[in-house]
Structure formats: C-alpha cells, structure tokens
Amino acid sequence: QKAKILKNTNLKSLRAVGGKGGDGCISFLHLWSNEFAGPDGGDGGNGGHVIFKATSDTKDLVNVLTVIKAEDGEKGRNKDCHGKNAEHCVIHVPIGTIVKNCHGRVVGDLSTEGVMFVAARGGAGGKGNHFFITDTQQSPEICEYGAEGEDLEYTLEIRSMAHVGLIGLPNAGKSTLLRAISRARPKIAPYPFTTLKPHIGMVQYDDYEQVAVADLPGLIPDSHKNRGLGIQFLKHAERCTALLYIIDLSQHEPWQHLQILQHELSQFSKYLLERPQLVIANKIDLPEANENLELIKEHTDLKIIPISAKVGTNLTELLREIRILYNKSKEENAENL
Structure with missing residues (x-):
C-alpha cells in the first residue's frame, strides 16, 4: 500500500463570528397577594468570543474551520432570571502563528505557549424591563435586544513551520x-x-x-x-x-x-x-x-x-x-x- 504524503497546511483564511447576546425579557410578576408586584424581566446572557490559543499540541491548521461561530447567549426570563452567558469558542493553533486582518496587517503574534488572541467579541446581552424601572416609570414595557457579535475576516499564517x-x-x-x-x-x-x-x-x-x-x-x-x-x-x-x-x-x-x-x-x-x-x-x-x-x-x-x-x-x-x-x-x- 502506498504511503500517504502529508502536506503541511500553514496558511488559512477564515471568518470569525462572535455569538449574539440574549434578548432581555418583558415580564410582570403576579402574586396571590399582589397582582401588580412589578416588572421582573431578566437580562439576556452575553454571547461567546472566538479566541485563538497557541498550544504545542497542534502542529498545523488542518482542523481550523473556514467559518468559526461562537455560541449565542440565552434569553432572559421572568422572575428576574438572567440568561446564561455563552461559552467562548477557543481554537487551538500552533505556536508561532501570526494573525492578519483583512487588510494584511499583523494584529496578533502567538509566539509562546498559552498566548490568546480574541478574534471576534460576542455581543452583550439585552436588559430586561426590570432594569428600566425609574421613579416616574414603575412598570416599563420595554427591553433591549441582544447585541450582534463581531463578524471579522482573518488570515492565519504559521511563522515557525x-x-x-x-x-x-x-x-x-x-x-x-x-x-x-x-x-x-x-x-x-x-x-x-x-x-x-x-x-x-x-x-x-x-x-x-x-x-x-x-x-x-x-x-x-x-x-x-x-x-x-x-x-x-x-x-x-x-x-x-x-x-x-x-x-x-x-x-x-x-x-x-x-x-x-x-x-x-x-x-x-x-x-x-x-x-x-x-x-x-x-x-x-x-x-x-x-x-x-x-x-x-x-x-x-x-x-x-x-x-x-x-x-x-x-x-x-x-x-x-x-x-x-x-x-x-x-x-x-x-x-x-
């Protein structure tokens, strides 16, 4: 059987998309003793970041996807329950990887073990209606949508091959x-x-x-x-x-x-x-x-x-x-x- 030829993948263009923040919630608490207990809408969770981390366990960029998207944050719920923050998407890359933006400018140099680069930040979670209570507005019927995560293009290049x-x-x-x-x-x-x-x-x-x-x-x-x-x-x-x-x-x-x-x-x-x-x-x-x-x-x-x-x-x-x-x-x- 003919032996396989392993080619080194040392250059990859990709798109990094941060997770969307969770939406805030509009909710009003109703109790048996107080039907109008006030707003209790929770905030949404933050979206996850896309992070590149240099590690000696990885030798090439074969397993790096061309589109990397982090998870979205969870929505807020009633009874002041805040949404869960999303886990960050950590991509392991070889030591010596340099990160270039879409204009070809070097924006990151992962030259030592454990160094990380945040490629795309996740969006912040939206506020629920409980957040908007003021002295003059005790029952707000508004909330915020979660922010969209960053959507950026990069080129990864292994400097030390x-x-x-x-x-x-x-x-x-x-x-x-x-x-x-x-x-x-x-x-x-x-x-x-x-x-x-x-x-x-x-x-x-x-x-x-x-x-x-x-x-x-x-x-x-x-x-x-x-x-x-x-x-x-x-x-x-x-x-x-x-x-x-x-x-x-x-x-x-x-x-x-x-x-x-x-x-x-x-x-x-x-x-x-x-x-x-x-x-x-x-x-x-x-x-x-x-x-x-x-x-x-x-x-x-x-x-x-x-x-x-x-x-x-x-x-x-x-x-x-x-x-x-x-x-x-x-x-x-x-x-x-």
Missing part, C-alpha cells in the same frame, strides 16, 4: 534527502518543481528527541521578484529556524548555485542570512563531484558536509550536525524565555 528547512535549486535532491532521513514520502521525479508545497519529515534520535525537517519548493534566480511563485516559496524559508543549502555537485560551477540561493534570501529578508546555516554538498557519489567539492570550499566559509542522499553516504554526520543546530536554537529560546 519546522526546525530545519532544505533550501536549493530545483532537482538538487531535497526530496530524496528528506526520504532518506525521515519517514516522509514526498514525490520524486526527474523534472523541476516536483515539490510545490512544503513536506515535513520528523527525524527521530535515540534519546526520543524529534526534529522537524521541511522539504521546501525549489528556488530559481529572481525568486524575490516572484518569478516562479518565488515569494510564496521564500515565505516558507522564513518559517524555519535553521537553513540547509542543498547543492548539486554534479552541476557546472555549483558554488554559483549557493550564491544564487543566498542572494535570493537576502533580497527577500536580510535577517534570513543571520540564521544558522549549513551547506549540504549532495551527489558526492558521481565522478565529477570530488573536484567540485574542493572548488566550492574555496568560495564559502560555511561548513560543508558532502553526502549522497540516494546512496546514503555520510548521512550520520549530517544528522549529527542537524542535532547540533537544533540544540543551539533550543538553548537560545530557553534563554529568551
């Missing part, structure tokens, strides 16, 4: 490498742009630590000008903690490929080059690879790890280096907290 992102030109061997070090099964084919959406693979270590590695779509020259859906692909790189450049050693002058990738990242965001980086020299098993490996070392100061994703050469050292990058980022996050 994986611990490590695989960056490279098309057909550099990114998907092959992800299949070699994890159980992910992205599509592999001998033509460019086989990968159009990020694929996430979990690398499991002996101490039960798991590191998420993302196979990102290939970049081409002028990607920062949105050539070949470049901006969309570069946004995926922005959501990775560390970047691994996958360079095909069988190509002519492969160090130029590294320069192209670094240029595209710097043009999109200058902060991307400040993240931990590593050069993975792939296809070392081919005849011309050893000569190109020595040449590429002369053109960069980054650490280079020669591997063959297809044959499995030197993957153990690569996994060790990935773990070192992961531990460093984990320590930095702990210090920031």
Whole structure:
C-alpha cells in the first residue's frame, strides 16, 4: 500500500463570528397577594468570543474551520432570571502563528505557549424591563435586544513551520534527502518543481528527541521578484529556524548555485542570512563531484558536509550536525524565555 504524503497546511483564511447576546425579557410578576408586584424581566446572557490559543499540541491548521461561530447567549426570563452567558469558542493553533486582518496587517503574534488572541467579541446581552424601572416609570414595557457579535475576516499564517528547512535549486535532491532521513514520502521525479508545497519529515534520535525537517519548493534566480511563485516559496524559508543549502555537485560551477540561493534570501529578508546555516554538498557519489567539492570550499566559509542522499553516504554526520543546530536554537529560546 502506498504511503500517504502529508502536506503541511500553514496558511488559512477564515471568518470569525462572535455569538449574539440574549434578548432581555418583558415580564410582570403576579402574586396571590399582589397582582401588580412589578416588572421582573431578566437580562439576556452575553454571547461567546472566538479566541485563538497557541498550544504545542497542534502542529498545523488542518482542523481550523473556514467559518468559526461562537455560541449565542440565552434569553432572559421572568422572575428576574438572567440568561446564561455563552461559552467562548477557543481554537487551538500552533505556536508561532501570526494573525492578519483583512487588510494584511499583523494584529496578533502567538509566539509562546498559552498566548490568546480574541478574534471576534460576542455581543452583550439585552436588559430586561426590570432594569428600566425609574421613579416616574414603575412598570416599563420595554427591553433591549441582544447585541450582534463581531463578524471579522482573518488570515492565519504559521511563522515557525519546522526546525530545519532544505533550501536549493530545483532537482538538487531535497526530496530524496528528506526520504532518506525521515519517514516522509514526498514525490520524486526527474523534472523541476516536483515539490510545490512544503513536506515535513520528523527525524527521530535515540534519546526520543524529534526534529522537524521541511522539504521546501525549489528556488530559481529572481525568486524575490516572484518569478516562479518565488515569494510564496521564500515565505516558507522564513518559517524555519535553521537553513540547509542543498547543492548539486554534479552541476557546472555549483558554488554559483549557493550564491544564487543566498542572494535570493537576502533580497527577500536580510535577517534570513543571520540564521544558522549549513551547506549540504549532495551527489558526492558521481565522478565529477570530488573536484567540485574542493572548488566550492574555496568560495564559502560555511561548513560543508558532502553526502549522497540516494546512496546514503555520510548521512550520520549530517544528522549529527542537524542535532547540533537544533540544540543551539533550543538553548537560545530557553534563554529568551
């Protein structure tokens, strides 16, 4: 049976609707000893809010609905019985989710565990006629309707998608490498742009630590000008903690490929080059690879790890280096907290 390919859902547009407040009640109390005991209409309950909450238990936005509506408050009743306030609708989203309004402006950043963002407030409950008693009006026959809840549109975007992102030109061997070090099964084919959406693979270590590695779509020259859906692909790189450049050693002058990738990242965001980086020299098993490996070392100061994703050469050292990058980022996050 063919293994399933799990695509990461990291962008979702939705509509958040707060609950309607309950209506107030018009009622007059009649007792056996006092037929005109006065108004006793209760107030309506408040509508529920729609709230986004960051949690480490959620990894993507697959289970987030496109229309989220909170419950309505209950109506007021006679004998001064107030309506029940509605429960808030709390939606769990991954840590690192940013919330944008309909104009594309960032209005929420859920960067730590337990942080909440109120997306749509529920309407207030209406007042019953008991509330409107005055010195001159002892038997008011008026009440309030419950207020409507807010109805707003948002875009949720996961900023931190994986611990490590695989960056490279098309057909550099990114998907092959992800299949070699994890159980992910992205599509592999001998033509460019086989990968159009990020694929996430979990690398499991002996101490039960798991590191998420993302196979990102290939970049081409002028990607920062949105050539070949470049901006969309570069946004995926922005959501990775560390970047691994996958360079095909069988190509002519492969160090130029590294320069192209670094240029595209710097043009999109200058902060991307400040993240931990590593050069993975792939296809070392081919005849011309050893000569190109020595040449590429002369053109960069980054650490280079020669591997063959297809044959499995030197993957153990690569996994060790990935773990070192992961531990460093984990320590930095702990210090920031």
